[in-house]
Amino acid sequence: MVVTDREHHSAHDAASVPPDRLARRTAFSGLGSITAAALALPGVIASVASAQVAPLEEGVVALKVHAYEDRQPGLTRIRAISPSLYIGVPVASAWSFEATITHDDVSGATPRWHSAISSASKMGDHRTATTATVTRSFERWSIAAGGAYSSEQDYRSRAGSLELRVASEDNNRTWSFAVAHTDDDIFPTNRAVRRATRRTDEFGVGVTQNWTKSDVVQLSITHAQGRGYYNDPYKILDIRPSERDQSTVSVRWNHSMGASGDALRTSWRFYRDTFGIRAHTLDLAYAKFVNDQWTFTPSVRYHTQSAADFYYDPVYDAQIGEPFPVGNPTFSSPDHRLSAFGALTLGARADWRIDSRWSADFKLEFYEQRGAWRLGGGGSPGLAPLKATIAQIGITRRF
Amino acid sequence: MKPILSVNNYLPNRPVLYGLAAGLMLLLSGCAFNPPAPWERGDLAKSSMRFDNDKLDSLAQKHTYFSKEAASGGSGVGGGGCGCN
Amino acid sequence: MNRARAMGQHLRTLSIAALAAFAGFPLVSHAVESGAVAPTVSLPGISATVSTSAQPGRWVYVDFWASWCAPCKRSFPWMNAMHAKYQSRGLLIVAVNVDAKRADADRFLKQNPAEFTIAFDPAGETPKRFAVKAMPSAYLIDPSGRVRWVHRGFTDADAAKLDAELDAALSRK
Structure with a gap:
């Protein structure tokens, strides 16, 4: 998966930045490694432990290649190519083993301030991430233990999780209770700090209900408490609180369209954290059953968020030059991810069922992020739109 | 002169939240609660109706959005399916 | 008012x-449990009507299955084996398909050929009468028409156990 993590994005229009400013920024830019400060393993709970109460129905091996490219007006370009592998094996009808491995190969430039500007800050990085889960299923419940490991040049993340699932007697409802712990270690190559750490505990509760024979609904709530280093060591004036609590409430609803075999998938998530960010994310996908071999799924996703309390806008001053936070605040960050914006993804996926054993999938997505697209207005000013294209191809074999 | 530090971060979210919640309730209430019998779960068993349909894809998506947006987590839990024994 | x-x-x-x-x-x-009088099955089959009432004095194994049910698929080779083994001792296996679409059942049967008797109930009337609680569900009905035992679900671990139970039941007569 794409490690697009870095702040390659957005920011000023090149035109709005005088050439001498560009030069100055180049001088500031370290060689660079990337990143990080934020990579980690997002949403460990969902990604690590995701078995159902019932054990895996059959063995599955899936291979995917995910390609990513940023497009910004005249500025940075980040490319990433990420092959990944999934293996799922049922054992003795009560156990399931699942594992994934992903390798990211990222190239491009990394920014010093809000955006990536300097051609001097070329970067290249690799990340390898693995997850493994073992699930023991009983008649009405299952327990899953998972682990995840991710490492790159300046970052290492380790996580463990436990998830309990309990199905109702009629098998129409499943409760899920999950806990996870993540240890992150950051070793910035610029020695901003020698070694920094972050510890995160996550809790989640979810319920999935077969509402009718054509509708399934899921409600889930997660809460994460993180303590430690949240700064981006490669940015100037990036000082963030050392605590971050994050909560989400999400509702998902899938509806089967009856005889046609089509399905409408919807989800909505509300997010808030102690950085002061509030976000809503809405997802819609329509799986169109074309024939026994092909399913075509167009999708749209909209995300809107407020800025972190300590985010400062990229406003260049004629006298002072570089943007800087007003006054002398305890915390500040120019990370565009912490700005207020709206983002839209349009995508399409084709699933090809070659035979009862083999299947393939193809996906293309276009992503765009703009301050002006924030719901209700009030998006952060001065950031150029960020556009990205994602292409993915996968093949699956069942045993 | 424009303020450099952005304020107004909380503005429209509460009404939006309530609006969405109300909309969802409405949609769901239009669709009476009538859980299926065990032999009626054929549609629910389809892979297009599952929440954890493609693990590699959901991992990739999570990672991509994590790199661009502040919000993460809550992408849901598994479940659903045919509920076979 | x-x-x-x-x-x-x-x-x-x-x-x-x-x-x-x-x-x-x-x-x-x-639920129809052991000891209860079994509801009769009378449904269209592949070529003719399948009726359990026309089989007095026989042991009947009624199974409910669907194309979308993975454990059902695992039970098919086992039911073929049971059919081969106990047919001569008077066992009739009737596997009732509950798919809403016949085409789904036909595709499944092409990939998982069945030597035992298949019946189709897309409307789900028969599983309703049996108050089926899980997929698959199997009911062993004795010659007097009473349910001898009920088995829900199917795992590879069940295969040997059910085989032994069938053998025991058929031996007692």
């Missing part, structure tokens, strides 16, 4: 039912 009241009552009942259902209390639990 009365009608309005009846409607109110109806609504109340409905909401209680919905609540109870959501809270996980099964409202209807008249």
Whole structure:
């Protein structure tokens, strides 16, 4: 998966930045490694432990290649190519083993301030991430233990999780209770700090209900408490609180369209954290059953968020030059991810069922992020739109 | 002169939240609660109706959005399916 | 007026039912268990009508299955083996398909050929009469028409156990 993590994005229009400013920024830019400060393993709970109460129905091996490219007006370009592998094996009808491995190969430039500007800050990085889960299923419940490991040049993340699932007697409802712990270690190559750490505990509760024979609904709530280093060591004036609590409430609803075999998938998530960010994310996908071999799924996703309390806008001053936070605040960050914006993804996926054993999938997505697209207005000013294209191809074999 | 530090971060979210919640309730209430019998779960068993349909894809998506947006987590839990024994 | 009241009552009942259902209390639990008189099966089969009432004095193994049910698929080779093994001792295996679409069942049968008797019930009337609780579900019916035992689900671990139970039942007569 794409490690697009870095702040390659957005920011000023090149035109709005005088050439001498560009030069100055180049001088500031370290060689660079990337990143990080934020990579980690997002949403460990969902990604690590995701078995159902019932054990895996059959063995599955899936291979995917995910390609990513940023497009910004005249500025940075980040490319990433990420092959990944999934293996799922049922054992003795009560156990399931699942594992994934992903390798990211990222190239491009990394920014010093809000955006990536300097051609001097070329970067290249690799990340390898693995997850493994073992699930023991009983008649009405299952327990899953998972682990995840991710490492790159300046970052290492380790996580463990436990998830309990309990199905109702009629098998129409499943409760899920999950806990996870993540240890992150950051070793910035610029020695901003020698070694920094972050510890995160996550809790989640979810319920999935077969509402009718054509509708399934899921409600889930997660809460994460993180303590430690949240700064981006490669940015100037990036000082963030050392605590971050994050909560989400999400509702998902899938509806089967009856005889046609089509399905409408919807989800909505509300997010808030102690950085002061509030976000809503809405997802819609329509799986169109074309024939026994092909399913075509167009999708749209909209995300809107407020800025972190300590985010400062990229406003260049004629006298002072570089943007800087007003006054002398305890915390500040120019990370565009912490700005207020709206983002839209349009995508399409084709699933090809070659035979009862083999299947393939193809996906293309276009992503765009703009301050002006924030719901209700009030998006952060001065950031150029960020556009990205994602292409993915996968093949699956069942045993 | 424009303020450099952005304020107004909380503005429209509460009404939006309530609006969405109300909309969802409405949609769901239009669709009476009538859980299926065990032999009626054929549609629910389809892979297009599952929440954890493609693990590699959901991992990739999570990672991509994590790199661009502040919000993460809550992408849901598994479940659903045919509920076979 | 009365009608309005009846409607109110109806609504109340409905909401209680919905609540109870959501809270996980099964409202209807008249499952056909062992010892009960088995409902009869009379359904279209592949070429002719399949009727258990036309089989007095035989042991009948009624199985409910669907194309979308993975454990059902695992049970097919086993049912073929049981058919081969116990046919001569008077066992009749009737596997009732509950797919809403016949085409789905046909595709499944092409990939998982069955030597035992297949019947089709897309409307789900028969599983309703048996109050089937899980997929798959199997009912062993003795020659007197009573359910001898019920088995829900199917795992590879069940295969040997069920085989032994069939053998024991057929030996007792």
